[in-house]
Amino acid sequence: MRARTQDTKQNKGPTPVGTQAVTYRGASDAEIKNRETKPIRQRPGSGTIAESMIQKLGWALLSIVGALGLAGIALNRDEHINSMWLIVASVSIYLTAYRFYAKFIEAKVMALDDRRATPAERLRDGHDFEPTNKWIVFGHHFAAIAGPGPLVGPTLAAQFGYLPGTLWIIVGAALGGCVQDFVILFCSMRRDGKTLGQMAREEIGKVGGVVALVTVLLIMVILLAVVALVVVNALAHSPWGTFTIFATMPIAVFMGLYLRYLRPGKVLECSAIGFALVIASIFGGEAVANSPEWAPVFTYSAVALALMVIAYGFLASSLPVWLLLAPRDYLSTFVKLGVVVMLAVGILFARPELQMPAYTKFIDGSGPVFAGKIFPFCFITIACGAISGFHALISSGTTPKLIARESHATPVGYGSMLLESFVAIMAMIAACVLDPGVYFAVNSPAGIAGATPELAAATITAWGFPVDAAKMASLAKDVGEQTLFYRTGGAPSLALGMAHIFAQGGGGKAILGFWYHFAIMFEALFILTIIDAGTRVGRFMLQDLLGHIHKPLGRTNWMPGVIGCSALVVGSWGYFLYQGVKDPLGGVNTLWPLFGIANQLLASIALCVATTILLKMHRAKYLWITCLPLSWLLIVTYTAALEKIFSDLPRVGFLAQARQLEGAIAAGKVAAAKVADTQTMIFNAQLDAGICVVFLILVSIIVIDSARVWIGILRGNRDATVHESPFVLTQLKAEEV
């Protein structure tokens, strides 16, 4: 191999090389010399032989507990199992994976070096770059990666039963998602916090950088549409939920004004006030729902709500950030973390039994929540709970600029994703503690289950999951809703499951309505923040791209460009949202797989970049670390995308759906008044197929481009230059980290 690396040469000595402004702080020559000869971090297991034996025994026991837990989950068929099986199995495996696999990658593959100054130290500026306590970075990173994906995905995948999703969440995270986040964080940290796009451009080529940018923009559009659909379906015909969410807007504006004019900088104080007001608005929502005068004012159809969300997205992304987005972002992040902790405590306290079977008949692809067989659609649907391409954007964003020691990348990169995976396990538990009949009644669209509650209940009972309309009506009354049928999207069933768990802490049915709407508020709060922030980011990306065609369009202060690009971004996701709410199959059936495919393809891009960098670092013998999840993702996503395009089943394949609708029009089976709508549905199905094709082309380009680089390096006819920042000896003292 004819490879030249700056790294191998520079690792031999501590001499600072490069042009960055380096701040040397406080260490004497003797201390520096000492650091050169002695590792700063003690290796694990460096105690006495007895301590070492106890540790080994402990890890062996934990591994056995994990294996037994998994066996208990996998082999149980006839009885309901307790949720603690899932908790014990997942936590044991997470800890074992962290102790052995993450540490193996840390030591053997990436050779993290605590003597090496991180960008946080070398480029310290008091703003972005700042060496920070590892647990604070861990919390910050986890808050940044935790979104609606790991909550909604497992909830939807519960239609296959609890077993397939649970296994993939645990295994996928340990071998795939955590590895991706960890390696990308490491790569970005060694490159002064460069973004995924910049690394793709530098390590693979210009094509890779452009493809990454376009892919992210497309994913943003699908993501915004699908999360907006989740909110719309949760709030449709729900005056309680709608009032609560409407109330969060003036509350956020009040918080913005409070922070700007009354108590500048007091974010925690302001968020505590905002939280108290939001809780008050949940009680206000109950009063509104019970008021014959006010309830109709806040009762909207899904279509009306979709139009409101679209208008909101445009207006909110045009408002000053400090007024609405930033204060609500603070609030939603705190609420999100609080709810994750509450859910964990609630599950440990209530230890509920799972009502859903280990697997259901819908593994054959006939599921009402979304169509498609367990392979590949279980993996596509779980998405963020196991592997999320979006995490690569966060791992190459703020986080690498805060890490004080290279070894902190392990708990932050690998550990945070393990925690995210645990959130997905909790979401799976919340969905599976519901009676399966209730779960399917909530998540099945009218187009499949039947147009009336009685018909839907009969259909679902015929599937083998008994439920009756009276029971559903009673449950709806308990949670303060008019109906719980056809509430597709995952959010309402997740909220029901969470309310069920929280209510076991005290209050029972009397408090079920509060907890249900608390959960809906929590989900809607951060989804609206994603819509607002995502529209802005999409606009910046679009302006960045269009600026190459017409320069003024690239300027973020040129109002025609800002308004035009905002309208284009909102119009794009708004179109898919509108398509989703009009879809008789519930919208989620179409949009969530599209989102899952896009997300997993972004993860493939990230793993291509990671593989290229490992190869350039002479780690060819460890390439399986990234190639294993990469190969799996490519197999899963290509299969899913091709099935979504070409499957003969109209519920699965977009083109088959278009053909079926065309056939219905041609055969005169569509009423004259519905022909225009049907033609729109045909166009939408063809458009969705086109989107899948674009995704496949984009990722194929980057995979082929990467493979070209890999083969070149392995054959020795391509330089393997890594673009790492130069080695600089750390000057940070132990007490500073």
Added chain:
Amino acid sequence: MMSRLRELGRILLGILKEIGDENAYARHLTARGVPPSKAEWRLFSEDRMKRKYMRAKCC
């Protein structure tokens, strides 16, 4: 035991302050050597938010 709890509380508060940008604001004030004020917060938060919301939020 109490010292460990205090340490845990300190870390939790640190996480909340980091998420809420209060730590970053404190660093900003230290770097500029100025006391907190409306003008400084405005200066800090506008720059901070401008960069923060040019990046994608996670799903």
